[in-house]
């Protein structure tokens with residue numbers, strides 16, 4: 001009986017056998033979804049974390065190695081279902097930026113020390129628990145009329161022809177002084193004026209999800225505050241290393257740096273385990289064209 005099963009498997013095309021129904025393809029910096037089976041928890045990269053409204057999401061850091069990764073879904077009876085995720089490499093754009101002077105390029109000793117201390121506080125704040133999610137998807141837009149962002153997520157930036165830096169969020173031309181609302185309920189884990197990011201706010205939304213806004217003109221919240229979805233957390237500005245007023249939004253989920261705009265759209269648009277190959281490819285292509293969230297083209 002056993003050898004018969006083995007023979008039957010070998011007779012199948014290898015791809016069909018190695019890749020069962022539970023499979024999904026996603027781009028670096030993207031998020032995959034496993035819906036249609038009531039989930040309690042999800043597993044990815046050796047971590048287990050809660051489902052969001054009964055669905056599993058697998059956030060893929062923009063630097064995660066391309067290739068095949070195992071994903072898991074734990075249903076409400078505690079049964080484990082396994083799947084495969086194929087991470088596709090993305091060629092992120094390269095951007096040159098000119099700053100008027102080298103304050104943010106060749107750091108003075110004081111500024112270098114300040115940056116090291118601030119960096120340490122950020123690293124500490126980002127160590128959040130993947131406890132009960134306080135958010136649903138899509139997240140709330142920070143402003144009602146969210147303009148299109150440049151295709152600048154994970155772009156490699158070259159400042160004044162010398163200094164290299166990777167942009168881990170998205171910039172959008174929201175006018176100076178506009179109030180920015182929290183994308184979901186949560187707790188402010190850090191709100192302070194920092195050297196590079198200017199006035200910055202980091203909010204822990206539970207479930208391992210953290211949102212961040214940089215370069216604000218003023219902060220409306222303090223570290224430790226609890227915030228509600230849509231509550232003003234600050235105003236758009238150009239503090240820190242910035243070439244002009246704009247909204248910078250970043251998202252970390254289970255420590256993966258992902259394209260924040262993906263979570264502002266209907267989650268059904270994310271590549272999903274149940275999708276056909278053609279549907280998956282269409283969603284990946286759509287995400288890479290970086291269209292604005294639905295409802296903004298008025």
Ligand SMILES: [Zn+2]
Pocket residue numbers: 167169170171247248249
């Ligand atoms: Zn930015």
